[in-house]
Amino acid sequence: MSLIVDTSPVEKKIGGAKVRLVKDDISAMDIEAFVYYATSDLKLGSGHGNAISMRGGPSIQKELDQIGVLGATEAVVTGAGELKAQYIIHAVGPKFQEEDMERKLETTVLNSLKKADEKGIKALAFPPMGAGFYGIGLDVTAEVMLTTIEGYLKEGNTGLKEVVICANDSRDFVPFRKRMEELR
């Protein structure tokens, strides 16, 4: 892959909502809500979890501690402390070549979307779910996420007006852009 990668935003209209692909820092984004790929013990931990703690303050972990634990593929909404976002959806997706990974990933994405609707959220950002540290291939992540999001928005039973895929870097961005181009 070339070292010169176009990461300018890509946008598609699906149902009554926009789907956008951007390269950004998800916990610093100015968006109503974003998804954090959580562990079932709901400890924010390192990576994006570290950034959420540092930027958002201790109230988020405190809220999570009151919830306790979460089962596989489930999602839960908390406030976002001092972040620009108002809410964080913590979703427990599959990790490290787990069995039945694609189906679990699909359910996790779907549960996140449903949680957003339950909360009346209009704009929601996703990271590349399970890619990177947790080792799910980017092609798989892009395919499962965008197929699930597309299906959900086309059903029309949603108040979501904007779904954003937030890529960390060009490596994340390229497979999503390729799959975005196939969206009708």
Add this chain to the structure above:
Amino acid sequence: MSTQVRSYKANKVLERLTKKVNRQIAGTMLACVHCGQCTDSCHYVQTNPGDHTFVPAWKADRVRKLFKRHMDWTGRVIPWWVKAGSVYTDEELEELKDIVFGKCTNCRRCTLNCPMGVDFATMNRMARGLLVSVGIMPEGVAVVSKDQWEIGNQMGVLKEDYLDTLEWMEEELRSDLDDPTVEIPVDKEDCEVVYTINPREAKYDPRTISDAAKIFHVAGENWTMPSEGWDMTNFGLFSGDDDLGGAVARRVYEAVVRLRGKKLVISECGHGYRSTRCEGPNWGGVDLPFEAESSVLTMLRYIKEGRIKVDPSKNDFSVTFHDSCNNARSCGLFEEPRELLNLVTSDFREMYPNRAENYCCTGGGGAMSMSEYAPMRLKSAKVKADQLAATGAEYVVTSCHNCVDGLNDLIKHYKLPMKVTQLVNLVADALVIEPAKASVVVEKKPEAAPAVDETPTVAAALPLEGRKILVIDDEPDIRTFLSTVLEDNGASVLTAGNGDEGMEKARAERPDLITLDLNMPGRDGGQIYSAIRADEDLKDIPVVIITGKPELRKLIYDKDVRRPEGYLDKPVKEDTLLTNVRKVLEVGADDVN
């Protein structure tokens, strides 16, 4: 044939093994004749005589047996003869983890001593990668890897904090050089040099950044630092995760290309240099359209070209040099640092063995992040401690941030009268700067008498004047050291030998800042920290953690309380302490003069 049921993870490990064995690994799997040449080369073996589980060939056989059983015909036909074997349970995978992460720093010294060319470290790295792919790894490896994947650097430094540190260092430098035009340029395009660093520099040791900036400035270099892709370290080298290796390397390369930089300069870091300059293009699948070099070469070139002038008498203490394994053994970078060292210091003493034969700092291969293996690591560090002590030097110099931490830890453990520093600090300290401007005078041999500081002495206010600081530490020597440094700089210092006494004094005196040790009898530093943050009257007082046990970070960072304003590892250097305290108290550089 065994009918034992294999766990899901064990199956996945074996599946991936068949994909990861390339020609180089296959050679390593097949070539070992168990001659024992590797045995004495390993610092773990030397410090654990009689324990065969540290012998490189034995450790390699834990991985080799899988290859023999699942990929080599001899293992299918005569498994008992070639010692072929498989792995079935998650517990066996955990045992393998303790070997490949806990009993080897991937230093490659055994590789160098193998007459058959067996590259155990490469095989060991592959085995680490197999385990990481199923989520089996030391907790510290997981934390650091996730930070690097998701935040973009292995210490989780946020972009705003990185940029803030650069700005702060720029202010310090302007004051230091008395020149308001000095810059640490960020994202400047079309520069000769794009400078990338280890996040440890931004987080714990920003003086290395300002020293590098000083050198670039005095050399008249057209340089910049990127706002993204600035971390040239790469935990993929340690974790065996080639995807992480490729992603991190690409971010750095893309930054250079985006800024149209001509040369990538990598600050002093052994694994960063190896990853970014040597391994990264393979992991990332790219050809580099620019040059990449270690800052050691850059500094040496500036002196040879006459772009900077140095005076070795400014560093008039005795020094020895520790070769980083990645720099020396894996990349052949060992003569240039010595040449540079001889130009900027006046009493260099060689350490034996040295260069490619040198012993690991014992903190390599990510070992500093794996606190569960710290006792084993420090035991093995006896070899290095003996090497250091034999030089009798006051300072050990190394071109690797990982080695700085590893050496500091073993120096403290073995109570050696020695300090650690890097070439960038020594070069910056040896600079001869023309007054009034940063122009450069060529001087081939620095024979001149030491430069006399002709700056008029002014009865200046001390930087911490009027500040009240509470030092909480159970070690009397540390309390004395911290108090002396802070008082010498104008602070009024209170001390407490344990947490409860510290809380009492904090409530009674309301200091401007508290320095807090973590490992103390009675209530530990973590409990005291929580108590401070929970106390309405004390919660806003800035706290700087100063600890000799990095693994105790979790006492602070696992709590849902505001993070401390500063964090320093012992032994703490005087200038590091001061710069951090000043930063926390927002005492600008101008206040010093």
